[in-house]
Amino acid sequence: MNLAAELAHSNLSPAVRAAILAQAEWVQAHTDLAVKTVAQAALIQAKSLLIEKLEFELAYLRRMQFGAKTEAMSAEQRSLFDEEFEVSAAALEAQLAAARPDGDSTPVRQPRMRAGRQALPAHLPRTLVVHEPESCTCGACGNDLLKVSEDVSEQLHVQPAVFSVIRHIRPQYACRRCQTMTAAPVAPSIIDGGLPSNATVAWVMVSKYVDHLPLYRIRQIAERSGVNLAESTLGNWVGTTGWWLQMLADRLVERLRQEPTLHADETPIKQLDPGNGKTKTAYLWAYRSTPLSNCAPMIVFDYQISRAGQHARDFLQDWQGQLMVDDYGGYKALFKAGVTELACWAHARRKFVDLHKANQSPVALEAMRRIAELYAIEAQAKEETVAERHALRQQVAKPKLTELKAWLTETLPKVAPNGAIAKAILYSQRAAAIQTLLGTAKLNGLDPQAWLTDTLEKLPTWPNSRIDELLPLLALAEK
Structure with a gap:
């Protein structure tokens, strides 16, 4: 039995009963408020801890991304890392946005300079979807509306592989006179x-x-x-x-x-x-x-x-x-047989990079610096014609190659003859057919x-x- 029912059966005056009920309601209301306040405080604390944790994880992820950029990675490795980073960062940012209190405008991601969004390829087919307003009459005065312009936006749409059946029908025709049957031939197929x-x-x-x-x-x-x-x-x-x-x-x-x-x-x-x-x-x-x-x-x-x-x-x-x-030594026999060898600077440089990482070799560092000068010339010549590239190599790169050869010749006797620096200086068929064509x-x-x-x-x-x-x-x- 609740308090109101108990008071109704008591001998107390109506005024006293009303006062007791009012006092009880006040106590209950303040008790509920206190419980709610405690619960909200606990929730806020939990959200604060979650936000702090997510912000820490996001900052750690960004440090990893920055650190990875300083490491030597192939294009494929870099692409895989960037893909995983973007997915993980987007998930953390979504969690942060959901965890922040309403009205909190704290930016989740530090603003970055981005190039304008690339236009969707012009060769893709376009499906037009016109979105008309629910009514073509003015909501303010009731007059008919007149189209004065339109806003156009585009979304990239993909339709997964759609299978269908091609039914080939070759009608059979007969000559009424001689009964000769005629039909289109079956097209040859792989x-x-x-x-x-x-x-x-x-x-x-x-x-x-x-x-x-x-x-x-x-x-x-x-x-x-x-x-x-x-x-x-x-x-x-x-x-x-x-x-x-x-x-x-x-x-x-x-x-x-x-x-x-x-x-x-x-x-x-x-x-x-x-x-x-x-x-x-x-x-x-x-x-x-x-x-x-x-x-x-x-x-x-x-x-x-x-x-x-x-x-x-x-x-x-x-x-x-x-x-x-x-x-690789497997090609040496070709060169002895008359094929001209074109050496690869990337492979030569890699040996010096490995040496420098291993023991901070000053000789390796100097070799890397000289090779970098040749790389800079090649970068300059990248957009040139073949004739212009040849002229640039003869006029600018060839003297540097001559200097590099002289430096290598001078340096080689100073290092161990069989050491790493000396070595650095001396430096299924069907599937293959398909991959060849594709x-x-x-x-x-x-x-x-x-x-x-x-x-x-x-x-x-x-x-x-x-x-x-x-x-x-x-x-x-x-x-």
Whole structure:
């Protein structure tokens, strides 16, 4: 029984009962207020601690970002770090915004100078969505409204892979007189009589060899649209298409060997060793034309099971030209056979950088300073024509190279003959075919999937005498 009911059954006068009830209500109200105040104080303290923690984490993250910028990172490593930083920072900032009290305008992120937002590419199709007001009459006086201008904004929209079915219908016609049947012929296809269109095959190839998605992930993408594609089926498409594309890759190799100057490098790759349950190391040898060539850029990947220099000799055959490589000894036999060696300054500099980091070598530091002068000249010549670049190198870089050689010659006898400073101074085939073509398409600024779809349409009936016209070279694509 509550207090009001108890008082109603008491012998107290109405005035006394009213006074007691008023006093009880006052006590209850102030008790509730005290409890609420304590709870709010605890909540504010908890939020303050959370904000302090989030601000500390965000500051620590920014220090990491600044520190990472001072470290030597490849472009890929830098991109991955920046991506992770932006995601983590955005999440922390969202938590901070939610944790701050209403009306707190404290900036979450220190203001940074940003370039204006880049316009969305003009070549993308536009879907117009017109947003009309709910009423075309004036809310103030009731008159009809007159359109005087419009505000336009754009958003980038993406539609995930959309699967559809192309139903081919070939009507059968009969001659009433002689009963001869006539119908349109079945168009030849890379996957003869198979399930996929050429565009579907191109999507699988680009997903695997350009976007580096394994087949099981491609299968999962299709499953999200209700399409079941077995990995064995996808593998069959890839293998068959690779066989068709091999002739194009072979022709691209022939074209590459006609270039007077090439770059070469070899990269280890891990692959499963069938039947062994382990991985083994193979090598993907890359050969590409120089960016200064007058021809369209080309790159060829050659899969080999080892790093033996014989693989480079087998690939280049009797080619005689200028070869830009690192200091790997596997190329030495080529140079003895008449190929001109072009040494790589990046690899030479790396050895001095390692020495300087290890023991603060003054000799290594001086070498790095001299090489930096050559880098500055190359940066200046980057936008010049080939002739202008040659003139700049002869007039400015060559004297510095002469000075560097003299300094190295003078310094070498002063260091240990077998030491690190002396050394610094002396300083699968099918997949490769597919990567060769798609990589060359990317070098030429072509859309790999558009090029491959078009090529797969033409390849089954294309004459061998015109095979060059199918190569993913920009100069050919523009004809």
